[in-house]
Amino acid sequence: xxNIKNGVNRRKVLKGATAxxxxxxxAPTIFTKGAWAQEFRNDPKGGDVILGFNVPQTGPYSxxxxxxxxxxxxxxxxxxxEGDGGMLNTMQPSNLKGNGILGQKVTYVTGDTQTKSxxxxxxxxxxxxxxxxxxxxxxxxxxxxxxxxxLCQEMxxxxxxxxxxSDDTTGKDKKRYGFRHFFNTYMTGAALxxxxxxxxxxxxxxxxxxxxxNWGYTQQRAIKDATEAIGWRTEKTVLTPVxxxxxxxxxxxxxxxxxxxxxxxxxxxxxxxxxxQSIQFGLKDRQVNGKNVEIVVPLFSRxxxxxxxxxxxxxxxSANWNWSLQDxxxxxxVKSFGAEYGFPPSMAAHTCYVQTLLxxxxxxxxxxxxPPEVIKALEGHKFxxxxxxxxxxxxxxxxxxxxxxxxxxxANPTSQFDLLEVVQEVPRAQVEYDASIFGGELxxxxxS
Amino acid sequence: MDALILQVLNGLDKGGAYALxxxxxxxxxxTLGVVNFAHGALFMLGAFCAVTFKKxxxxxxxxxxxTELSPWGTPLEIRTPYAQQWFGDxxxxxxxxxxxxxxxxxxxxxxFIGIAMERGIIKxxxxxxxxxxxxxxxxLAIVLQEIVxxxxxxxxxxxxxxxxxxxxxxxxxxxxxxxxxxxxxxxRLVYLFFSLGVIAAVFAFLRFTTFGLxxxxxxxxxxxxxxxxxxxxxxxxxxxxxxxxxxGLAGVMYTPILPxxxxxxxxxxxxSFIVVVxxxxxxLPGAVLAGFxxxxxxxxxxxxxxxxxxxxxxxxxxxxxxxxxxxxRPRGLLGKRGVMEN
Numbered sequence: 001x002x003n004i005k006n007g008v009n010r011r012k013v014l015k016g017a018t019a020x021x022x023x024x025x026x027a028p029t030i031f032t033k034g035a036w037a038q039e040f041r042n043d044p045k046g047g048d049v050i051l052g053f054n055v056p057q058t059g060p061y062s063x064x065x066x067x068x069x070x071x072x073x074x075x076x077x078x079x080x081x082e083g084d085g086g087m088l089n090t091m092q093p094s095n096l097k098g099n100g101i102l103g104q105k106v107t108y109v110t111g112d113t114q115t116k117s118x119x120x121x122x123x124x125x126x127x128x129x130x131x132x133x134x135x136x137x138x139x140x141x142x143x144x145x146x147x148x149x150x151l152c153q154e155m156x157x158x159x160x161x162x163x164x165x166s167d168d169t170t171g172k173d174k175k176r177y178g179f180r181h182f183f184n185t186y187m188t189g190a191a192l193x194x195x196x197x198x199x200x201x202x203x204x205x206x207x208x209x210x211x212x213x214n215w216g217y218t219q220q221r222a223i224k225d226a227t228e229a230i231g232w233r234t235e236k237t238v239l240t241p242v243x244x245x246x247x248x249x250x251x252x253x254x255x256x257x258x259x260x261x262x263x264x265x266x267x268x269x270x271x272x273x274x275x276x277q278s279i280q281f282g283l284k285d286r287q288v289n290g291k292n293v294e295i296v297v298p299l300f301s302r303x304x305x306x307x308x309x310x311x312x313x314x315x316x317x318s319a320n321w322n323w324s325l326q327d328x329x330x331x332x333x334v335k336s337f338g339a340e341y342g343f344p345p346s347m348a349a350h351t352c353y354v355q356t357l358l359x360x361x362x363x364x365x366x367x368x369x370x371p372p373e374v375i376k377a378l379e380g381h382k383f384x385x386x387x388x389x390x391x392x393x394x395x396x397x398x399x400x401x402x403x404x405x406x407x408x409x410x411a412n413p414t415s416q417f418d419l420l421e422v423v424q425e426v427p428r429a430q431v432e433y434d435a436s437i438f439g440g441e442l443x444x445x446x447x448s
Numbered sequence: 449m450d451a452l453i454l455q456v457l458n459g460l461d462k463g464g465a466y467a468l469x470x471x472x473x474x475x476x477x478x479t480l481g482v483v484n485f486a487h488g489a490l491f492m493l494g495a496f497c498a499v500t501f502k503k504x505x506x507x508x509x510x511x512x513x514x515t516e517l518s519p520w521g522t523p524l525e526i527r528t529p530y531a532q533q534w535f536g537d538x539x540x541x542x543x544x545x546x547x548x549x550x551x552x553x554x555x556x557x558x559x560f561i562g563i564a565m566e567r568g569i570i571k572x573x574x575x576x577x578x579x580x581x582x583x584x585x586x587x588l589a590i591v592l593q594e595i596v597x598x599x600x601x602x603x604x605x606x607x608x609x610x611x612x613x614x615x616x617x618x619x620x621x622x623x624x625x626x627x628x629x630x631x632x633x634x635x636r637l638v639y640l641f642f643s644l645g646v647i648a649a650v651f652a653f654l655r656f657t658t659f660g661l662x663x664x665x666x667x668x669x670x671x672x673x674x675x676x677x678x679x680x681x682x683x684x685x686x687x688x689x690x691x692x693x694x695x696g697l698a699g700v701m702y703t704p705i706l707p708x709x710x711x712x713x714x715x716x717x718x719x720s721f722i723v724v725v726x727x728x729x730x731x732l733p734g735a736v737l738a739g740f741x742x743x744x745x746x747x748x749x750x751x752x753x754x755x756x757x758x759x760x761x762x763x764x765x766x767x768x769x770x771x772x773x774x775x776x777r778p779r780g781l782l783g784k785r786g787v788m789e790n
Contacts, residue, residue: 060711062602236752241763245706245715246462248636249750249762252454255631272604272707280609280633280705282616287628307707309606323519331519338520 040370041156042132048107049100049369051076051356052133054124054148055162057112060243060269061140064303064348065113068138068162070341071349072108075356078336079106086336087357090329090385095364102363113139117147124148128157134369135160137355140348142166142215149178156447158371160355163348165267165299166215167222170399171438176445177371179378179393181358181400182351185219186433188298188318189226191404191426195316200261200294202231207259209250209274211266212239219265223298227263235259240270247274251281260288263296271297272307279311300407303346305419312409312419319405321350321387322420330387344417354386358393372445389428396435398442404431450620450629455747457619461636463743464643468698469716470723470735471650472691478667478730479684482570483578485585487695488717489592493561494554494696495708496596499605501550505531505542545610547704554696562692566685589713597710604707609635635704642701646694647736653690654732663687667730722770728783738781742766 044050053072056065077083081098088096100106109131111123120139127133136152137160139145145164152159153175161169161180165188170180196204206227210220216239224234235257240250251274254262262283264274278295286293300317323334323344333353337345345353362377363369379395388402407420469491476484508527516524531539542549569588573581613634620630654660666673666680673680699712706712723742727734748754749765773781 060602060709062597238752238755243715248458248461249455249747252458253451253750253752255454256451256629269604269709272606276606276707277633277705280614280616280635282631282633285615286631303603307604307606309608309707311606335520338518339522342522344519 042128042134043369044104044132044134046104048105049102050132050134051106051108051359052111052124052127052131052136053108053138053352054111054113054120054127054136055138055352056115056140057110059114059116061115064140064163064301064346065138067303067346067349068140068352069110071337071345071353072138072356074336074340075353076106076108079356079360083340084336085332087329087333087353087386090332091357091361092383092385094361096357096361097364101360102367102369106360109133113141113144113148115141115144117143120144120148121151124151125155128155133157135359137359138162138352139164142169143213145169145178145180146173146214149173149175153177153443153447156371158359158374160359162352162355163301165219167218167438168214168440170397172440174397174399174438174440174442176375176398176442177447179355179358179398179400181355181393183318183320183402183404183431184399185215185222185298186438187404187431188219189222190431190433191406191424192223192296192298192316192318193226193230194426194430195406195424196227196232196261196296197230199316201291204232204261204291204294205235205259205289206232206261206263207235207254207257208237208263208265209240209247209254210237211242211270213242215267216265219298220263223263223265223296232261240266240274242270244270245273247277248281250274251278251283254283255281255286258288260291261294261296263298265298267299267301268304269307271299271304275308275315276311284314300409300420301347302417302419303348305409306416308409313411315409316423317407319347319407319420321347322405322407322422323350323417324420324422325387325405327385327387327389329385333387350387357386358383375445389425391428394435396442397438397440399435401428401432403428450625451751451753452748453630454632455751456744457632457636457640459744459747460740461640461743462747463740464640465698465702465716465739466720466723466743467736467739468643468646469695469720470727470739471647471732472695473720473724474727474730474732474735475650475687475691475694477724478732479663479687480566480570480574482573483581483585484570485582485717486565486589486592487585487691488713488715488720489589490558490562490692490695490713491699491702491716492593492596492708492710492713494558494699495703495712496600496605496699497554497557497696498547498550498607498700498703499600499708501553502543502546502607505529505539505546507531509533544608547607547700548610550700551697554700555693558693558696559689561696562689563685565692566688570688571685589717593710593713600710602709604709605703606707607703609704613638639701639705643698646697650690650694651732659683659686719766722766726770726773726780728780730784731780731782734780734782742769745769 055068056062078086078088080100109127111127113120124136135158139162142164145161149159159178163182167184167186208220210216266274283293295315297315297317300319305312334344362374366373366377378393382392384390391400391402393400404426405422406424408423410419410421473487476482507530511526512523513526518524531542573584616631617634618631663683723738724735727738746766750762
């Protein structure tokens with residue numbers, strides 16, 4: 001009775017309870033955007049945002065890894081407002097202010113993938129569990145990317161892939177927590193084939209030497225499909241062991257095979273060796289079927305081109321990016337990187353730098369570091385000013401779609417870095433495909 | 449038929465490299481009784497003598513341009529090789545022929561490295577079990593390759609072929625066949641003849657010199673030679689140095705075929721050990737015979753016709769042959785009784 005006396009009746013209690021529920025349930029989402037951020041792994045809670053750079057620091061791709069690390073270091077500097085800002089000045093749209101991520105300073109830890117899947121997973125796990133890394137990014141191998149991406153999905157940590165070119169990364173092995181800015185083998189085939197037709201004609205016979213691992217298979221399939229679509233015939237496809245060294249026993253069968261184009265689906269040291277030895281066998285001085293014999297290297301990188309020396313001159317291939325591009329984004333990045341290190345960045349460095357900025361920008365747009373919200377901010381995001389023209393992170397497979405470069409080994413380089421000339425910037429529309437053709441499932445946003 | 453001839457040439461060429469490394473391994477094992485897993489690293493160090501020589505003769509004078517800028521806004525660097533400035537046209541010849549010239553650098557460097565390795569580390573393991581010798585020399589190989597990586601990076605370092613040896617020689621035309629039927633890279637032919645020359649020189653040295661006579665005697669009966677008042681240890685140390693030189697020269701001349709990186713030695717080491725075992729531990733002719741034989745067999749197994757019947761045979765053929773030979777002749781092709789049998 002005393003309650004009634006004090007003016008507290010059932011109706012008032014219900015009103016109060018309802019108001020309380022609304023206050024407790026809704027108000028935080030209005031006034032404290034990002035309050036869910038309390039519940040995720042490695043929430044910095046106002047401290048430094050720690051990024052995990054997982055790159056090959058030892059092993060055959062350690063030079064490429066070193067270049068990736070340089071780019072990441074530069075990206076962190078720019079995010080924290082140091083240096084000239086690089087692509088922060090050209091990225092469109094951009095929510096980055098040079099004050100870290102969501103006002104929190106950005107720092108980083110590093111791991112060594114050794115270009116081995118097990119080692120890469122171990123170093124990624126160590127950075128997440130021990131060092132507090134909020135994301136994992138980097139790498140120079142599709143095998144490593146797929147392995148680390150799967151781990152990151154399990155752990156609820158975003159993975160921004162480095163150099164990975166296999167279709168599987170955003171195809172059958174795609175993951176909700178994995179994002180790839182780099183192009184893939186399908187795009188290489190789609191971009192390269194029309195140029196091959198223009199340069200060498202449609203009546204050609206191809207012979208493939210292919211690295212015997214996942215990337216090689218997808219690269220061979222993409223180039224074979226694309227060249228057969230322009231009228232070429234495939235004489236033979238031969239798998240070669242990874243790290244073969246001497247390819248002479250695989251090159252000699254080509255000589256009398258009747259084929260007039262040798263396609264080297266090799267990367268890294270294998271590419272350097274097979275290309276060097278093919279040139280020594282005098283392939284470029286031969287004629288078959290009344291045509292000059294040609295060599296094609298579908299995936300080029302400037303760092304690998306340095307290893308091949310003069311042998312790369314005149315050879316056609318594709319690249320994700322090249323430092324000689326003259327758009328504002330590329331120029332800004334080359335200027336920052338060159339001033340910092342004294343030489344231009346590789347395409348691996350470019351993709352890693354861009355990935356870091358894209359992640360930071362997505363956090364700003366989401367207003368939180370909470371991974372599911374950052375993922376949603378990245379999915380379907382359209383941007384420009386980062387070196388490849390208008391680009392989109394496709395929501396269906398987390399693959400970036402942008403212009404692809406067809407490049408040729410420079411016959412008259414003006415410097416030790418001027419090894420590739422851009423033959424054509426193939427528009428994005430020409431390399432797009434249906435996300436469903438490679439299968440795979442992204443998986444859930446929320447992981448336990 | 450032409451494909452067969454080409455693969456035999458490939459095999460002989462590859463076999464030349466195997467034989468030279470295996471020859472050095474056998475020399476060390478036969479004289480010092482040491483199983484040297486760092487021998488592949490000596491091949492790699494030889495290759496990097498060529499890289500170093502080229503780096504030295506292509507050192508550049510860098511002048512900053514007062515008018516032009518680099519793409520990143522710093523003054524453009526104008527580079528001119530000192531060799532060109534100092535020696536004119538001969539400087540260009542030095543650069544073009546850097547690989548043959550670097551043989552002159554490799555001989556003293558590899559001799560010094562070999563002797564230092566033997567005196568500094570390996571002599572302390574003569575009386576230790578072979579397992580410990582393998583562990584210490586394998587560890588040494590890893591240390592050497594990491595040092596090379598620290599100085600030269602992980603990427604391959606391409607080396608030039610002199611202009612006259614560029615491209616392929618039409619061997620078919622020389623024997624009356626049609627053009628372009630049997631063509632083979634000129635530098636690989638140079639390598640084949642070079643390896644045959646070095647092998648002949650080593651055998652001649654051991655056969656026709658007093659030093660070689662003493663070494664051969666020491667390989668057969670070390671104690672008796674020592675009792676005659678001959679310092680056989682000193683001669684064996686020199687033999688270690690010579691084995692290092694042989695591996696190093698093989699490495700130098702291989703650089704145009706395979707742009708060297710720090711893993712080069714390991715790539716050849718396992719195969720070379722198989723060559724030694726198949727040839728017979730301690731047998732120099734066995735090492736050479738097995739080197740060429742396994743090189744040819746490996747190339748023939750890579751022929752499309754063979755792989756169509758047994759896919760992947762090219763990857764296992766050497767190991768398969770090794771198993772068969774060791775089952776039939778446990779001491780290898782030309783192995784002697786008593787070697788590594790206690």
